[in-house]
Amino acid sequence: AQTVTQSQPEMSVQEAETVTLSCTYDTSESDYYLFWYKQPPSRQMILVIRQEAYKQQNATENRFSVNFQKAAKSFSLKISDSQLGDAAMYFCAYRRFRSGANSKLTFGKGITLSVRP
Amino acid sequence: GAVVSQHPSWVICKSGTSVKIECRSLDFQATTMFWYRQFPKQSLMLMATSNEGSKATYEQGVEKDKFLINHASLTLSTLTVTSAHPEDSSFYICSANKNTEAFFGQGTRLTVV
Numbered sequence: 001a002q003t004v005t006q007s008q009p010e011m012s013v014q015e016a017e018t019v020t021l022s023c024t025y026d027t028s029e030s031d032y033y034l035f036w037y038k039q040p041p042s043r044q045m046i047l048v049i050r051q052e053a054y055k056q057q058n059a060t061e062n063r064f065s066v067n068f069q070k071a072a073k074s075f076s077l078k079i080s081d082s083q084l085g086d087a088a089m090y091f092c093a094y095r096r097f098r099s100g101a102n103s104k105l106t107f108g109k110g111i112t113l114s115v116r117p
Numbered sequence: 118g119a120v121v122s123q124h125p126s127w128v129i130c131k132s133g134t135s136v137k138i139e140c141r142s143l144d145f146q147a148t149t150m151f152w153y154r155q156f157p158k159q160s161l162m163l164m165a166t167s168n169e170g171s172k173a174t175y176e177q178g179v180e181k182d183k184f185l186i187n188h189a190s191l192t193l194s195t196l197t198v199t200s201a202h203p204e205d206s207s208f209y210i211c212s213a214n215k216n217t218e219a220f221f222g223q224g225t226r227l228t229v230v
Contacts, residue, residue: 044221110159
């Protein structure tokens, strides 16, 4: 079974600074998807970024980028130029590649990010 | 992007009554939907996988008779919390997959008094 580990329960960053959120996972599969989701106080789950394991290039979405280390099974999220609106809970998630509509996500425990003005 | 709508967004009910939560995929068909429970400051815990036209698949430890799931159409799944008690108070979230991406409902905050 796949597992996702987020060992840091909380982090804080100064506005405009950069912060990195850590995530490791365990799987015996070679192809899969990895995701970072944001859950703000509204509790609506928002997809931040996704990475296909077969792609060597790290995914980037504006201020958000990942450091995907497949051999180390590590998938960290870097937030650049942090904004107050980035304050939220962030979840790392795994999904099998050969997925259909019935493929479920495996979530980490999440990390609460606060942004200091 | 695709939209998943969940209703109601919050509900307060008396202990012993049943509550139904709806999850709709508004612009795509979802043969499978997922129901999660989330406690404050914790992760999403998968409760069950809802399958259109067939029985739901429940995760270990989830009471099937307590949390009834019905997936009657390709766009609607319902979760009914039967004979609710205060310990059932929680935040419930549904999701559905479109291609390789999961889309989440807004969540339902259930309070049992």
